[in-house]
Amino acid sequence: MKIQAHAESHVVELDDGSRWQIFPGDLAITLSWKPETTLHLEPSRDRVTSHVLVNATDRSRVRVIAATETWPAGDVKDALKDG
Template sequence: MKIRSHSESHLVELEDGSRWQIFPGDLDLTLDWTPEADLVVVEAAKDDVGSHLLVGVGEKVRVIREGDSWPIREAKDVLKDG
């Protein structure tokens, strides 16, 4: 699925209209994304900090739907551990 919009570093909108918040620890993985990037949305493992992954461009980026909240404790632990 192609990117419709990625004007804010932490948000991406795909061509199907779905909007995703990118995990802060993964923002650097998205810097080279272009509208031609082909991404696939998959469900994340139960123990992952995100609900879904955007897979493509050689990366797996943790995301949640726009408007959802990151699980605070898990997100802090992941960011702390690098």
């Protein structure tokens, strides 16, 4: 999948029409994304996120949830504290 839009730093829209919120601790990873970046969506085993987006070029991963969902505040705080 390719990036359709990434106007908001924390939300990415893919060319399949899906929209994903990027985990706050992973935003820096997305700075190198370009419109031609190929991403793969995979299920996550993380308690905070439902999926991960994997950059096909460098295999970097960002945790995501559907753009319509809300982050579980306590879990996010714990995950950011733990690194």
